[in-house]
Amino acid sequence: MRQNDSSDLESPTAQFPTIRPATVQPLLELEGVSRVYGDEVEVFALREVSLRIMPGEFMSIVGPSGSGKSTMLGLLGLLDLPTTGIVRITGHDVSALDDPQRSRLRGDVIGFVFQQFHLIPHLSALGNVETALLYRDIRPKDRRERAFDALDRLGLAARADHRPVQMSGGEQQRVALARAIVTDPMMILADEPTGALDSANAAHVLEIFAGLGTPERAVVVVTHDLAVAATAHRKVSMRDGRIVADESRAA
Amino acid sequence: MSKARDLIGVAWTGLMARKVRTFMILLGPMIGVASMLGAVGLTESAKGALQVQLAKLGTNLIIAQAGGSFGSQNPTLPGDAVSRVDAVSSVISAAATTNLSGVVSLPVLGAADYYTAFPVPVRAADDNLPSVLQVPILDGRWLDRADSRLHLLSVVLGSGIAKQYGYLPGEIRTIRLNNTNFGVVGVLGPVPLDPTLDNAAFVPQWAARHYFGTNGQPNELYVRTKSGTTEATAADLPTAISLGGPDQVSTQVPSNVLAAQAQANKTLQKVALLAGLLVLTVGGLGIANVMSISVIQRSAEIGIRRAVGHSRSKIATQFLLESLFVGLLGGAIGVLIGIGAVYLVSSVEHWVVEIGYGQIPIWMGLALLVAVIAGLYPSIKAARLEPLETLRLG
Numbered sequence: 036m037r038q039n040d041s042s043d044l045e046s047p048t049a050q051f052p053t054i055r056p057a058t059v060q061p062l063l064e065l066e067g068v069s070r071v072y073g074d075e076v077e078v079f080a081l082r083e084v085s086l087r088i089m090p091g092e093f094m095s096i097v098g099p100s101g102s103g104k105s106t107m108l109g110l111l112g113l114l115d116l117p118t119t120g121i122v123r124i125t126g127h128d129v130s131a132l133d134d135p136q137r138s139r140l141r142g143d144v145i146g147f148v149f150q151q152f153h154l155i156p157h158l159s160a161l162g163n164v165e166t167a168l169l170y171r172d173i174r175p176k177d178r179r180e181r182a183f184d185a186l187d188r189l190g191l192a193a194r195a196d197h198r199p200v201q202m203s204g205g206e207q208q209r210v211a212l213a214r215a216i217v218t219d220p221m222m223i224l225a226d227e228p229t230g231a232l233d234s235a236n237a238a239h240v241l242e243i244f245a246g247l248g249t250p251e252r253a254v255v256v257v258t259h260d261l262a263v264a265a266t267a268h269r270k271v272s273m274r275d276g277r278i279v280a281d282e283s284r285a286a
Numbered sequence: 287m288s289k290a291r292d293l294i295g296v297a298w299t300g301l302m303a304r305k306v307r308t309f310m311i312l313l314g315p316m317i318g319v320a321s322m323l324g325a326v327g328l329t330e331s332a333k334g335a336l337q338v339q340l341a342k343l344g345t346n347l348i349i350a351q352a353g354g355s356f357g358s359q360n361p362t363l364p365g366d367a368v369s370r371v372d373a374v375s376s377v378i379s380a381a382a383t384t385n386l387s388g389v390v391s392l393p394v395l396g397a398a399d400y401y402t403a404f405p406v407p408v409r410a411a412d413d414n415l416p417s418v419l420q421v422p423i424l425d426g427r428w429l430d431r432a433d434s435r436l437h438l439l440s441v442v443l444g445s446g447i448a449k450q451y452g453y454l455p456g457e458i459r460t461i462r463l464n465n466t467n468f469g470v471v472g473v474l475g476p477v478p479l480d481p482t483l484d485n486a487a488f489v490p491q492w493a494a495r496h497y498f499g500t501n502g503q504p505n506e507l508y509v510r511t512k513s514g515t516t517e518a519t520a521a522d523l524p525t526a527i528s529l530g531g532p533d534q535v536s537t538q539v540p541s542n543v544l545a546a547q548a549q550a551n552k553t554l555q556k557v558a559l560l561a562g563l564l565v566l567t568v569g570g571l572g573i574a575n576v577m578s579i580s581v582i583q584r585s586a587e588i589g590i591r592r593a594v595g596h597s598r599s600k601i602a603t604q605f606l607l608e609s610l611f612v613g614l615l616g617g618a619i620g621v622l623i624g625i626g627a628v629y630l631v632s633s634v635e636h637w638v639v640e641i642g643y644g645q646i647p648i649w650m651g652l653a654l655l656v657a658v659i660a661g662l663y664p665s666i667k668a669a670r671l672e673p674l675e676t677l678r679l680g
Contacts, residue, residue: 109674114593135597142595149677155587157303167594169292214594 068120095264098273146215150227205236297607312616314569315653319620325558327628330640353534362503376515382504410494426472441468446484570656577664589676602669609661617653
């Protein structure tokens with residue numbers, strides 16, 4: 036049973052036929068990207084940044100607050116657009132897409148995990164995971180099954196009907212993880228995923244995190260916690276809107 | 287199709303997650319629709335009752351009265367007015383009454399002062415008056431030929447007077463008219479077309495001539511006409527009665543007054559409709575207000591939905607649908623309440639229930655329109671929220 040379900044999760048190419056590269060090309064590519072806020076007084080949140088994220092990478096982006104991490108996260112997550120430069124996701128120029136296209140791409144390609152979990156409070160764990168599968172051509176029954184399988188993979192089958200307030204922080208973050216992986220995204224994008232957890236839960240979540248990567252999928256963790264960053268294979272350091280270091284270590 | 291279903295599901299869950307708040311904003315469209323439907327339903331039902339009454343009473347009764355030259359004390363019609371009217375081809379039947387002025391009627395001895403001060407009108411009436419009026423006899427009998435032939439001192443009470451005198455059905459009762467005792471033989475049913483008859487006592491024509499000195503000249507004629515000729519007959523009757531003589535005659539069709547009452551309700555209906563519309567509009571402001579606050583409270587939810595791939599237009603539609611459901615649900619409950627109110631009041635008032643079912647789509651449409659307009663601004667606001675800001679990243 037479990038076996039079938041997980042294989043189902045790993046090969047939904049029929050559901051998401053859009054963007055499976057045949058040859059290895061960057062999943063996400065920033066090319067001379069700047070992000071400027073403000074009209075009269077320009078504030079450079081990001082300055083001429085170039086970055087490539089390849090499939091299968093487990094990468095961390097670190098830096099003190101104000102270094103441009105959040106801006107980077109918004110751009111990588113297709114929640115924001117660059118002022119200048121190009122953001123390409125699987126070859127598509129993000130700026131050339133309209134909102135429905137970009138939203139669709141975001142839903143298909145990226146799975147978000149947030150520090151504050153950000154579950155919808157009035158929905159059950161299952162409902163929260165299902166949210167990521169809405170507005171697609173999936174029958175409600177199949178959607179529920181897929182959402183349940185994702186919860187099951189994270190050991191939350193018994194919690195499927197619980198609301199966020201009825202769960203511990205660790206459980207909530209696992210629900211958020213289930214929501215992120217239920218679409219089988221090509222990139223997991225996490226913002227301080229252990230920031231709101233105690234050390235035991237944090238370790239557990241990190242362990243799950245490390246196991247989320249596949250040869251096709253990249254995992255990107257934005258954090259200022261160096262212990263978290265150390266679990267990644269590649270560490271990109273930022274300061275003042277620029278990338279100041281990009282180190283890889285053997286996996 | 288599946289997208290529409292998903293949207294409906296999301297909007298519905300959003301509403302149901304906040305039941306009290308949802309109920310509060312339901313009240314606007316609910317009360318608005320209920321009052322508009324109730325306004326039309328109640329006035330139509332009241333009018334319906336009048337129309338049923340009119341149909342029962344007939345619209346072909348004419349009352350002809352002596353107009354009298356200005357200043358004359360007791361204007362009368364010619365003595366042969368009834369036979370002149372009967373000669374008109376469109377007339378089915380006619381009956382006359384004569385007002386007996388200066389007659390004091392005493393139902394009981396010992397209250398002479400009161401009944402002198404407030405005299406009950408006594409009228410001499412023809413034997414066929416009830417059949418012309420098409421009014422039933424409530425108790426006993428009407429005046430008939432036996433009274434004239436045998437010179438019986440009979441009196442019939444109007445329904446109002448019978449109540450005032452405390453006359454019990456079948457009671458043997460004499461009342462004193464001036465100095466003569468008359469025996470009560472019956473009670474005339476209510477006459478909606480001429481309520482003055484309810485508050486009169488009726489004696490036979492011969493008794494009026496013999497005891498109260500009338501000269502056989504009536505004051506009023508009640509005339510039934512063939513249907514469809516009533517207005518024309520009413521116009522011609524004065525000439526037929528006076529034959530160009532000095533007597534002035536005025537005619538009226540009393541059912542027209544009732545019909546006018548049914549018309550007058552239109553004004554009430556309009557006022558109530560406007561009140562309902564006002565409630566609906568204010569309710570719409572309430573929806574807009576609460577939904578706007580809701581969008582702020584749910585900004586994190588909106589950010590999450592955007593992050594998992596819901597587009598701006600999906601977010602806008604989600605909130606617009608929530609608003610629309612409020613209008614739909616409130617309106618539907620309002621329809622039920624309105625119908626219930628019309629049935630309740632109608633059963634208490636003995637009206638014939640008339641509910642403008644055909645107008646329900648209009649009221650529902652108005653409720654939906656107001657709800658959607660109210661939801662527009664909050665929806666657009668929700669769609670414009672930047673997920674980067676609402677999710678507090680980094």
